[in-house]
Amino acid sequence: MPALxxxxxxxLCPIDSFGLGCGKSRQLIFPHNLHYSAAKASKRQKIxxxxxxxxxxxxxxxxxxxxxxxxEPPSTLQEEEDSLPDEFVLVEKTEPDGAIEQIIFSSGGxxxxxxxxxxxxxxxxxxxxxxxxxxxxxxxxMVATLxxxxxxAGSEGNDQKKLIGMxxxxxDHAFNATIWDVLVDPGYQGQGLGKALVExxxxxxxxxxxxxxxxxxxxxxxxxxxxxxxxxxxxxxxxNVKTQISLLYxxxx
Amino acid sequence: MLLRGTISYTLxxxxxxxxxTYTYPQNVAVSAQSTSSKFSISDQDLESRGFVxxxxxxxxxxxxxxxxxxxxxxxxxxxxxxxVALKNTDALLWVEYSKTQRPVAFARATGDGVFNAxxxxxxxxxxFQGIGLGKAVMERLxxxxxxxxxxxxxLYSEPRVLGFYRPLGFVADPDGIRGMVYSRKQKxxx
Numbered sequence: 001m002p003a004l005x006x007x008x009x010x011x012l013c014p015i016d017s018f019g020l021g022c023g024k025s026r027q028l029i030f031p032h033n034l035h036y037s038a039a040k041a042s043k044r045q046k047i048x049x050x051x052x053x054x055x056x057x058x059x060x061x062x063x064x065x066x067x068x069x070x071x072e073p074p075s076t077l078q079e080e081e082d083s084l085p086d087e088f089v090l091v092e093k094t095e096p097d098g099a100i101e102q103i104i105f106s107s108g109g110x111x112x113x114x115x116x117x118x119x120x121x122x123x124x125x126x127x128x129x130x131x132x133x134x135x136x137x138x139x140x141x142m143v144a145t146l147x148x149x150x151x152x153a154g155s156e157g158n159d160q161k162k163l164i165g166m167x168x169x170x171x172d173h174a175f176n177a178t179i180w181d182v183l184v185d186p187g188y189q190g191q192g193l194g195k196a197l198v199e200x201x202x203x204x205x206x207x208x209x210x211x212x213x214x215x216x217x218x219x220x221x222x223x224x225x226x227x228x229x230x231x232x233x234x235x236x237x238x239x240n241v242k243t244q245i246s247l248l249y250x251x252x253x
Numbered sequence: 254m255l256l257r258g259t260i261s262y263t264l265x266x267x268x269x270x271x272x273x274t275y276t277y278p279q280n281v282a283v284s285a286q287s288t289s290s291k292f293s294i295s296d297q298d299l300e301s302r303g304f305v306x307x308x309x310x311x312x313x314x315x316x317x318x319x320x321x322x323x324x325x326x327x328x329x330x331x332x333x334x335x336x337v338a339l340k341n342t343d344a345l346l347w348v349e350y351s352k353t354q355r356p357v358a359f360a361r362a363t364g365d366g367v368f369n370a371x372x373x374x375x376x377x378x379x380x381f382q383g384i385g386l387g388k389a390v391m392e393r394l395x396x397x398x399x400x401x402x403x404x405x406x407x408l409y410s411e412p413r414v415l416g417f418y419r420p421l422g423f424v425a426d427p428d429g430i431r432g433m434v435y436s437r438k439q440k441x442x443x
Binding site for chain 2: 132
């Protein structure tokens with residue numbers, strides 16, 4: 001029985017998620033229309049195709065059980081030309097009892113703040129005030145989420161939807177973006193979902209012509225981000241970012 | 254995936270009062286700062302020397318700002334994009350030189366308004382460097398962010414200006430946390 005927790009993890013790095021110290025907060029479900037992708041945002045799930053190489057890495061995280069299906073891309077598709085939809089199915093699995101689980105990526109930013117707090121609890125982040133969490137999401141330029149939607153075989157229409165991952169980015173909408181708060185439910189880690197989350201977020205940012213994408217990584221996850229195309233302390237990058245050393249200033253009152 | 258909450262931090266400067274060990278407050282309470290001598294140079298001091306502190310984009314000539322950027326070595330950026338960036342900036346501060354009514358110092362911060370902020374584009378016109386304008390701008394910008402309850406304030410800096418940021422309370426790569434930048438040239442591994 002291919003429960004997802006039984007999936008063998010591949011060589012992909014496990015994801016450690018770290019919280020920001022300021023105390024967690026819960027949030028209200030915040031509306032789609034705060035993001036400019038909202039005009040296109042829809043609840044319909046579209047199946048899209050992604051570059052083959054990427055999917056190879058994702059597939060290797062799954063068991064070879066024949067009931068597991070991964071949405072395959074045609075190899076002719078060019079990633080750069082493909083416009084990223086707001087919401088699409090990343091992975092689809094069929095379980096022996098006929099139930100189907102889909103992992104859905106969305107950049108529409110529809111996050112139930114209580115779900116988010118539960119997710120933060122699961123990964124062990126300190127609690128932050130809900131209102132602050134809501135505000136942070138609202139003030140983020142982009143919020144990407146992963147949801148697991150499980151449809152039981154009886155086709156009764158009872159879908160179980162669960163938030164299993166999130167990443168968000170703040171930005172000035174023109175030059176710079178910074179990625180914060182990347183987290184994946186521990187029960188779904190090791191499958192390349194965190195990688196997918198960040199990769200899609202990056203693509204969405206690049207599509208909006210945000211050239212400088214930054215983040216701060218704890219030493220344990222530096223390799224994870226390096227594999228996604230990030231460089232620590234890059235040298236001599238002129239332009240929007242004066243780089244070499246990153247400084248951190250932490251304040252508590 | 255950035256900041257670990259267990260970081261403890263010691264602030265060397267005397268201008269800002271901060272606790273040295275970190276706890277997780279349920280409510281982020283912002284303590285009131287002393288009013289008189291919290292900055293290295295006071296607003297009045299600056300004004301008496303012909304410099305006016307501004308906190309909005311109003312009256313900020315973007316072409317003049319752009320020329321300051323260019324003067325310090327940034328590539329020239331599209332003023333339309335600069336306008337968009339400033340519109341979506343959490344806080345900004347600039348110094349106007351009364352005589353010419355041009356910006357001579359500038360800094361801005363982006364973020365989510367509650368937890369994190371990153372400071373960008375800290376510049377001082379080369380003709381006006383070394384007299385404390387950069388410090389004036391930074392101190393006030395940080396104070397404004399702190400006043401909003403923002404706990405994590407970060408920036409990227411070249412090593413040669415580390416000495417500028419350190420007295421302001423900045424620490425390099427605490428606890429092994431590194432800043433990373435996405436590089437399109439890099440192919441990502443499996």
